[in-house]
Amino acid sequence: xxxVTQLDSHVSVSEGTPVLLRCNYSSSYSxxxxxxxxxxxxxxxxxxxxxxxxxxxKGINGFEAEFKKSETSFHLTKPSAHMSDAAEYFCVxxxxxxxxxxxxxxxxxxxxxQP
Amino acid sequence: xxxxxxxxxxxxxxxxxxxxxxxxxxxxxxTLYWYQQILGQGPKLLIxxxxxxxxxxxxxxxxxxxxxxxxxxxxxxxxQPAKLEDSAVYLCASSELRNTxxxxxxxxxLTVV
Numbered sequence: 161x162x163x164v165t166q167l168d169s170h171v172s173v174s175e176g177t178p179v180l181l182r183c184n185y186s187s188s189y190s191x192x193x194x195x196x197x198x199x200x201x202x203x204x205x206x207x208x209x210x211x212x213x214x215x216x217x218k219g220i221n222g223f224e225a226e227f228k229k230s231e232t233s234f235h236l237t238k239p240s241a242h243m244s245d246a247a248e249y250f251c252v253x254x255x256x257x258x259x260x261x262x263x264x265x266x267x268x269x270x271x272x273x274q275p
Numbered sequence: 276x277x278x279x280x281x282x283x284x285x286x287x288x289x290x291x292x293x294x295x296x297x298x299x300x301x302x303x304x305x306t307l308y309w310y311q312q313i314l315g316q317g318p319k320l321l322i323x324x325x326x327x328x329x330x331x332x333x334x335x336x337x338x339x340x341x342x343x344x345x346x347x348x349x350x351x352x353x354x355q356p357a358k359l360e361d362s363a364v365y366l367c368a369s370s371e372l373r374n375t376x377x378x379x380x381x382x383x384x385l386t387v388v
Contacts, residue, residue, distance in 0.1 A: 201381075203278075203279075203366075203379045203381040203382065205379075206376060209376060211375075250317055254375040261306045261325070261330070261375050261377075262320070262323065262331060263308070263320065263375065265310075265317035266317050267316060267317045268316070
């Protein structure tokens, strides 16, 4: 079965320090992987996506993620956190390389940024 | 480009009542999704349409939930009768055919009391 596991439900960092949000996936075939962000009372917004091209994917707002097949991981990073990054982040897998357009969400990681 | 439109934004109903949500996807997007997001959890797919056909409704509680996408454009999701555990945000999303980049609406927050 296809799934994603977000290893931390809450992460707290200080402004200006690095961010690491961890995600492991399970998929029988080459998946497409995504990170979405959800700010309070806002819709889900795509941060970045991996679709079997370059393994290091750059997204919006300085975020990036690296696809590591050997570790079945797709961790999200940012070198320096900003207060506006405080939000909930979802790792998402689309099995079969996205052929069915199906999206399976993780349980989310709530990122808090301290001043 | 207009985004995914959903209405209403908020709805409060009593248990055993019925409710309907409406979604208008981005123009030209063949795939439309309805997700249920319970507080503190990730979104769970309820139903996925491709044009006006159902691709996946394996997690839709069919005894009380129904959805349709007539003419392959906008869609309605109905709950009848509602239960307390249906309290959640209902998200609609759309994507182009064979493109998994989905665009989400702001959701409808349903409270069942």
